[in-house]
Amino acid sequence: MDFEISEKMSTILEMVTAFMDDEVIPLEGEMLHGDPATLQALVGDAQVKVRQMDLWAPNHPVEFGGLGLGMLDHGLLSEALGRSPLGHVVFGTQAPDAGNIEILHAHATEEQRERFLRPLVAGEIRSCFSMTEPETAGSNPVLLATTAVKDGDDYVINGQKWFTSSADGADFAVLMAVTDPDAPPHQRASMILVPTATPGFNLVRNVSVMGHEGSGHASHGEVIYQDCRVPQSNVLGREGAGFAIAQERLGPGRIHHCMRWLGIASRAFDMMCDRANARVISLDGETLADRQVIQHWVAELDAEIRGARLQTLHAAWMIDQHGAKEARDEISAIKFSVANTMLKAVDTSIQVHGALGVTDDTVLSHWYRHERAARIYDGADEVHKTSLGRRILRRRATATA
Numbered sequence: 001m002d003f004e005i006s007e008k009m010s011t012i013l014e015m016v017t018a019f020m021d022d023e024v025i026p027l028e029g030e031m032l033h034g035d036p037a038t039l040q041a042l043v044g045d046a047q048v049k050v051r052q053m054d055l056w057a058p059n060h061p062v063e064f065g066g067l068g069l070g071m072l073d074h075g076l077l078s079e080a081l082g083r084s085p086l087g088h089v090v091f092g093t094q095a096p097d098a099g100n101i102e103i104l105h106a107h108a109t110e111e112q113r114e115r116f117l118r119p120l121v122a123g124e125i126r127s128c129f130s131m132t133e134p135e136t137a138g139s140n141p142v143l144l145a146t147t148a149v150k151d152g153d154d155y156v157i158n159g160q161k162w163f164t165s166s167a168d169g170a171d172f173a174v175l176m177a178v179t180d181p182d183a184p185p186h187q188r189a190s191m192i193l194v195p196t197a198t199p200g201f202n203l204v205r206n207v208s209v210m211g212h213e214g215s216g217h218a219s220h221g222e223v224i225y226q227d228c229r230v231p232q233s234n235v236l237g238r239e240g241a242g243f244a245i246a247q248e249r250l251g252p253g254r255i256h257h258c259m260r261w262l263g264i265a266s267r268a269f270d271m272m273c274d275r276a277n278a279r280v281i282s283l284d285g286e287t288l289a290d291r292q293v294i295q296h297w298v299a300e301l302d303a304e305i306r307g308a309r310l311q312t313l314h315a316a317w318m319i320d321q322h323g324a325k326e327a328r329d330e331i332s333a334i335k336f337s338v339a340n341t342m343l344k345a346v347d348t349s350i351q352v353h354g355a356l357g358v359t360d361d362t363v364l365s366h367w368y369r370h371e372r373a374a375r376i377y378d379g380a381d382e383v384h385k386t387s388l389g390r391r392i393l394r395r396r397a398t399a400t401a
């Protein structure tokens with residue numbers, strides 16, 4: 001098992017880290033207090049510089065202008081970009097586009113590649129992923145109720161979705177809808193590409209999350225599909241293959257999330273250490289760093305973040321070597337454990353910052369609000385723990401039978 005970082009990747013990581021420190025993290029003030037339009041313009045300027053450095057969309061295949069990085073390298077990059085909420089957007093690797101690009105790359109027809117994939121990789125358009133519904137349990141998506149019924153050459157789509165992240169301003173949605181209600185549960189649904197300009201695609205609101213509706217990429221849309229008509233040629237892959245393709249999207253996607261969360265954890269940790277060193281708490285100049293309780297928090301978090309990082313790199317290595325299916329246990333384990341490590345790092349850092357930690361003067365409160373969801377999306381903690389625990393117990397039972 002070799003986690004050695006190649007020379008090429010070390011150079012890329014150095015360039016990316018310097019760019020994050022010099023150009024991206026300084027934009028956070030505008031994100032936290034400023035005007036969304038000004039922020040968008042500043043992000044656009046930074047994206048131009050990233051393209052000039054030939055680092056745009058590095059996770060995408062070379063023929064689409066990316067660097068064709070494997071899972072392990074992309075994971076390392078995701079960690080570096082995760083140190084700011086703006087990192088992935090500035091480098092063109094943000095969710096949900098990154099996951100949509102992967103499945104389009106694997107399943108799109110020639111026509112779909114030209115219409116949807118190429119401009120998406122180029123950053124000319126954005127996309128969203130529209131599966132979860134308010135009225136059915138997202139944890140068991142075979143329950144989903146949105147339908148796509150054939151009529152002539154078209155599908156006519158009806159249903160209600162929410163948490164269609166980044167629908168606001170997206171050019172198209174990758175929609176999950178039931179195309180054959182009589183098929184076995186995992187073959188009932190298909191993925192269908194729905195341009196958001198199609199009549200009947202109604203973005204009714206950006207759902208307010210922890211006090212913020214957000215806008216554009218940073219939003220979670222509620223979408224009502226009402227007699228929304230798209231050609232049957234917009235189905236992605238085979239009809240009935242929706243769950244199989246969703247599964248492909250989720251495995252690697254969880255590595256991207258975990259490495260991004262490690263970026264958050266390590267920045268929150270660095271901020272915590274800097275604050276502890278700087279904050280004077282006694283007349284003779286002692287700082288928070290002189291208190292044993294803080295030293296223990298630092299040591300414990302350091303050990304936890306190191307462990308989470310190795311666990312995630314190992315899962316990425318497993319995917320690179322053996323494919324996502326073989327890495328199921330590793331992926332389930334990191335999904336819940338790294339999410340909790342990241343949240344603990346943010347929470348502990350806030351604690352060390354005192355009142356400053358809950359203000360919007362630092363990025364910590366942004367993460368506290370927006371990253372709580374890490375324990376819910378892409379499989380809630382309990383769902384991953386149940387499936388991992390069940391698999392381990394079954395294997396053990398077979399081995400000892």
Ligand SMILES: Cc1cc2nc3c(=O)[nH]c(=O)nc-3n(C[C@H](O)[C@H](O)[C@H](O)COP(=O)(O)OP(=O)(O)OC[C@H]3O[C@@H](n4cnc5c(N)ncnc54)[C@H](O)[C@@H]3O)c2cc1C
Binds near residue numbers: 096164377
């Ligand atoms: C910030 C954010 C962004 C999102 N982005 C998208 C997106 O872009 N596209 C999209 O389609 N969806 C998106 N989602 C939705 C997400 O995928 C769902 O919230 C998730 O699948 C859980 O579904 P649910 O909310 O319906 O919860 P439910 O299925 O109702 O589950 C609620 C809770 O019940 C518990 N639970 C569920 N099942 C079990 C079980 N088997 N055993 C034990 N406990 C269980 C868990 O604690 C879970 O949190 C997003 C969600 C959030 C919060």
